[in-house]
Amino acid sequence: MNHSAADRLRRLRWTLTALFTAMNAIGLVVLTWFVISEDGKRGIEQTDAELHRITSSVSRLVGFDEAIQFNLVNADVLNAGCPQFAILPGGAPTFQPHLSDRQCVPMDIGVLNGLAAEAVGSGNLVAGYQEGTGGEPVRVRAEPLISRDGTYIGAVVAVADARPEQQRHAELVLVVIGGCAVLIGGLGAASHLLSGRSIRPAAAALQQQEVLLAETAHDLRTPVAALRALAETALDNPTQRADLLPRTVQLAARMGSIIDDLLARARLAAGVEQLTIQPVWLDQLVVGVVEDTRTDGAQVTVTAAPTKVDADPVLVQRAIGNLLDNAMRYGRQPGSDAIVHITVAGGTVTVADHGPGIDAEAAADAFDRFSSTGGSSGLGLSIVRWVAQAHNGTLAVYNADEGGAIFELRLPLSTS
Template identity: 65%
Template sequence: DQAFARHDSARQCVDVPAGAVLDIARRAVVADGMQVGYATTPDDRTVRFAAERFRTDTEGPYVGAVVSVADAEPEAARHDRMVLLIVGGCVLLIGVVGVAGYLLAGRAIRPAAGALEQQETLLAETAHDLRTPVAALRALAEAAERNPEQREELLSRTVRLAKRMGGIIDGLLVRARLAAGVEQLTMQPIWLDQLVTGVVEETPADGAQVTVTAAPTMVHGDPVLLQRAVTNLLDNALRYGRLPGQKAIVHVAVANGRVTIADSGPGIDPAVAQSAFDRFTTSGGSGLGLSIVRWVALAHGGTLSVYNAEQGGAIFELVLPPATR
């Protein structure tokens, strides 16, 4: 066994177990290199040992070791703070990555969700707008099958109805493409009075009385969409703007960028006037296709409104911005 010589420093020293010091000194003498270790003092403080062996003769055996003892509490505190910072940083990083992933995933999914919603809307509107024409088309075909002598007249009505159905589909497809950003509005100067007059001439009146008062007026818009909007308004007036058992009486007026269509029906209930242009609303004078008319008006920076006339009937008014020359 090797002797241990204790040196008492003039400074305040840490009280450490002598056995721990002797143990690390012995290990340093027999080992190759410095030995490092930790121990706990009687007052529960952590200390750090470092022992380096020595010899009195360069060729002789190692005869002892120098042991240094240091207070490891500051080092332990720094270690704890470092661990806390690393753990806290990892938690914060995971949180940031999670939030970023959520936001990026939402942004990536949003276009797909929007496209799916547009597709569902298109299918719903198509089914709704075509339900009545398809039923009428079937009724005409069955009537022609039962009445051979009326086939020519029924065939003519069938062709007109098929054209109307094609127009409905074209309007819905154009709206869907515009809403999806696939197609842009073809804006150009348009003589609104000529466009409306052409729509009235091409729309079968089916016995209704339709009159037109048109003053030259030019607007800036998409001719295809505006034609669809006017067609829907006129079709709505012809189908719903009449009293039971009577023929529809419709007056169309065009002036100063306004298209006014007045009918002779029961008018519109003020309680549902605000929802008259919602999809699938058919109350009073508001029928199929009015939601498309409102969308066309808004796409052109215009408005669509409805109110009751003093003498009876509903009045639909489409207002478009005038063309700038």
């Protein structure tokens, strides 16, 4: 299935958006995983460090004379604080177990003694997660006790409630994941804007091409039809060829002029060429356009006061011609010739006709590229508006109280 160039540009924009968003999302997901992983490790390390402080301190307080003594342990503030601890034989020569005074989290003494037995048996510290008697997660650390003769006689087991740390870590996970999702969404929107900007030159060039083709077809349709009619008439009536050939040459010249003007506009819009701005006597230019235009029965009058503007004379001439042509074609009542009056003063050209006027609801769209009102050519008027905008001027349209449409083309006055 074939797709238009505009469709391909739209798909390209979405492809660029998806690619940019996916690349950033991968980076953010990796960063999120790293932050969460490192925070989890840091939480465990902090808990283990606190437990190590308890086990190492208690180990130094245990006395080793003829029997194990806990006098210093009982007198130390650690005995009444959290984390809690226990001094257990763990399968070594039996002594009476010692539990700290404060129970911060309920633990089965059998579980603690098992950890002590593992530490005594291996001669290494044992650390990990266990469950309290209520199923709550706890972090434990069992450090073996060594007597003066180097034998393992028991272990100090410290226990810390892991719930506060796990809750803090879970909250961090939610914040980081939520922030990651928001960033991915924001990056997706930003990438869509950036991709739109990246293809904007191509879209503008495509639009200019479409406009050029449409306006060329519009402006050449009537001359081509007239040229064909003249040629067919000359073929059918050889005696009229002498009269028809000059008109044919004029039409061909007009077609060439139309093509040159449209190409000039396309090159100007593309930035290949610049406007030829120079001081122009607007009143003389308008009078010249009217004198060079065939009225075909239309009554055209001009009231002009000397006014000089800074403009490109070729483009302004074409804009005036389009306004005049539009007024003569559609500014008439049924069964009567068009009546057009042009006023030039203060950098403004006003073209008024006695036609049916412009529908108020469609007035805002009168200058759109492909719109028309009352049979008028939206393309022809769009060229006039483009000329006005290219000169930092304005083009306005409204209906006269007594009937008919009024077009006002305003150009900047000359400073020289």
